[in-house]
Amino acid sequence: MAKKDRTTDAAREKDREKWMARFQVRLVMQPGVDRAVVLQAVKDVTAHCADTGEHPRDAFGDPDAHAVQAAARLVPADRAARARRHDAVVDTLGSVLKRAGDVAGL
Numbered sequence: 666m667a668k669k670d671r672t673t674d675a676a677r678e679k680d681r682e683k684w685m686a687r688f689q690v691r692l693v694m695q696p697g698v699d700r701a702v703v704l705q706a707v708k709d710v711t712a713h714c715a716d717t718g719e720h721p722r723d724a725f726g727d728p729d730a731h732a733v734q735a736a737a738r739l740v741p742a743d744r745a746a747r748a749r750r751h752d753a754v755v756d757t758l759g760s761v762l763k764r765a766g767d768v769a770g771l
């Protein structure tokens with residue numbers, strides 16, 4: 666194998682790893698996503714790319730957009746809604762506590 670081929674392969678592998686890392690980070694930020702969902706989504710992407718030889722960007726596009734789509738497909742709607750409500754309550758409580766601290770001069 667020529668040196669240029671190895672360099673190209675290494676760059677492609679690094680880009681694939683960056684895509685997968687970004688996908689996973691964005692996926693865990695979606696409402697209702699747990700470890701099982703992340704593992705299934707990564708398995709789906711990895712299996713597809715292994716079967717087809719495609720780069721994940723070529724197969725699935727933007728990792729952020731694919732994470733949103735994967736979460737919508739893999740997370741039950743009721744669990745996602747519950748997680749969104751929980752996040753809203755936590756955000757509101759954090760905002761109230763910050764304001765209270767500002768008023769108290771803390």
